[in-house]
Amino acid sequence: MKQLQGDMNCRLSKIELRNFKNTEYGIVEMPSFANKEYFSRSADILGIYGQNGSGKTAVVECISILKNLLEGKTLPANVKNYIAQTSETCQLRIWFTVEFNGEKSLLEYKVELGEISKEQTGIITEELFASEYSGKSFKRKKLIIGYSSEKGKSFVTPDKLYKDLVKLREESSVDMMVARRITQREGVSFIFGDDMNRVFELSKDVLGVYSGVIKALRDYAAYDLFVISNVRESHDHNICLIPVLSGAEDKKEESRKYFVPVDEPFVLEKSKFVFFENILEKMNTVICTIIPGLNIDIHSFGEQLMENGKEGVKVQLVSKRGDVTIPLKYESEGIIKIISLLNLLMCVYNNPFMCLVADELDAGIYEYLLGELLSVFRRGAKGQLLFTSHNLRALEMLDKTSVIFSTVNPENRYIRLKNVRNSNLRDIYLRSIILGGQDEEIYDETDAIEMGRAFRSAGKAVRSEEQN
Structure with a gap:
């Protein structure tokens, strides 16, 4: 790679979740990446649909956590609650396509969260990889930098990177030890934290282009990636x-x-x-x-x-x-x-490198207006929009690659519908709920008669309590 000069253009490509909340495994690809239009600068819209409690909001919360880490901020205080009860750790991965100086690459950031002490849940490992684009495909990925909190392992990898940083500047050894302590105590990313950022700034000759890549990812997370969540702690x-x-x-x-x-x-x-x-x-x-x-x-x-x-x-x-x-x-x-x-x-409409992630985009918005907004964005926007929704109007306005569905299977949580030959995705989705025919079940069946019986039974129980 050439030396980084000027701004790096970055776009979200895909996200992977393992043992995160009720998702054992799930992968979400943005439409441009799924269509192999890796460096598109046109509208990239993705809606996530599915049954209540089927893992839609998990994607938004996953991106929110990753955004915090990329910015050098702390993990949420309740991060332990995001780890599936069936597992001791969860793993999150996010990919970005990047362009700078005519060079094109795919960056991958991977983090594993779990118990680092009896009282604390935090970062167990994190790694940053890069794969150069040859014009047809991405080359084999290369580890830029890794971190591990596990005993008996080097806390910085590759080993050569650690040695080169210390050789260039002896104080870097102390700085990296301080960064490790802060990562363990406060839940801040080792790679993207302020302390390591200073090490990279003073050691540009060692990391070369990658010191600029790390800073550019921090800037992207801070200024071009926005997450609007409807969870209780958000600023709605x-x-x-x-x-x-x-x-x-x-x-x-x-x-x-x-x-x-x-x-x-x-x-x-x-x-x-x-x-x-x-x-x-x-x-x-x-x-x-x-x-x-x-x-x-x-x-x-x-x-x-x-x-x-x-x-x-x-x-x-x-x-x-x-x-x-x-x-x-x-x-x-x-x-x-x-x-x-x-x-x-x-901003998303006008800037190809702006990304908005919004949970329950349809909440409180008239469904016809929602459809019109999405139609306008599909035709003329430049940036990226990822959202969850329950309103099926959007299915009539978006292409089949612009919608994914959560499934009943926690081991394969997100899919795109197959056998879609016309533009009416809504009809196909409703038919798939009733008749099946997809690779995974997309609706955990409910019975209206059983619902009515349950309501009547609950009503009888309430009246019986009042009489007693």
Whole structure:
């Protein structure tokens, strides 16, 4: 590989889960990768459908954990709950196609989570691989760097890498020991943590191009990969505000990324106020086409000194319909959901290297509107959108490779439907639920008569308790 110069273009390719929640094994490929269009710059949309409790949200949570690790952040406090009860560890893998300086490669990051002490669940091993693209296929993968917490094993691999880092700079030995301690104590990635990042910065001659690759993956996770989860600890009512990027703007400025609450006033730094107004102006251009007559505006309460001593403005987001203005928090859940995702969707539409992962995309959104949005993205978007949903309207709007289904079999959790010869994926899915015919069962059969009997039985039990 040549020396890395400038930005690295990166796209999500596939995800693999082993013993994660109720999934013993499952693999999810983005449509472009499944179609062998590895370095596509057009819309890459994937919907995940299936029965309640069949592993759809597990994919979103898996990507969320991997995003945290790639950013150098800590594992969630409840990470132990993600490991299947039938196993002591879980393994997550994620692949990215990357381009830089005319070179094309496939990067693979693999991490194994499990008990590292009696009181703590954390990272047992992690590895980063690269496979160069020959023009037709990917070459044999090469280990860039690995980490292990297991006793009796080198904690950094390959051994040559460790020796070369120490040979170039003796202090690297101490720095790597510190990084290992932090990984064990705080659940931070050894490879992508801040301490190893400093080692790589000071030892570029050893890693060569790969020191840039590691930094570029950190940047991708922080600025181009967004995960919106509906689990309890997520910030469901925050609007994520980032610029609509054309590719020429500097998207790596942390000051240009905001998470703004819709349910209460907040103080905005004066220097960022113009940027905030510009974002709302762009959002309103789209909002009026999705929800006719609606606009988002800012209500200012006046200047206020911020905690850091800088001048700020206390503001609240409001919605306007004609002459009527109300706080945005009083709008319906569906409208708040659309507005909360809108700026991210704008970025995905215009930036081929932006990826949005959203759980329950359809929640609160009118099904016809959902279908129209997905149709618009399928025809004209440049970026990547991965979502879970229960609303079958999307099956009428997306190609067969753009939808996967969760199955009843935990050992083969995700499949694409076979024998799809027409565009009506919805009919085929419903027929497969009733008649079967797929490689795996996609619905654990329920019986309406049994349901009714159970409800009646429960009602009798309640009445009996009341009489006693």
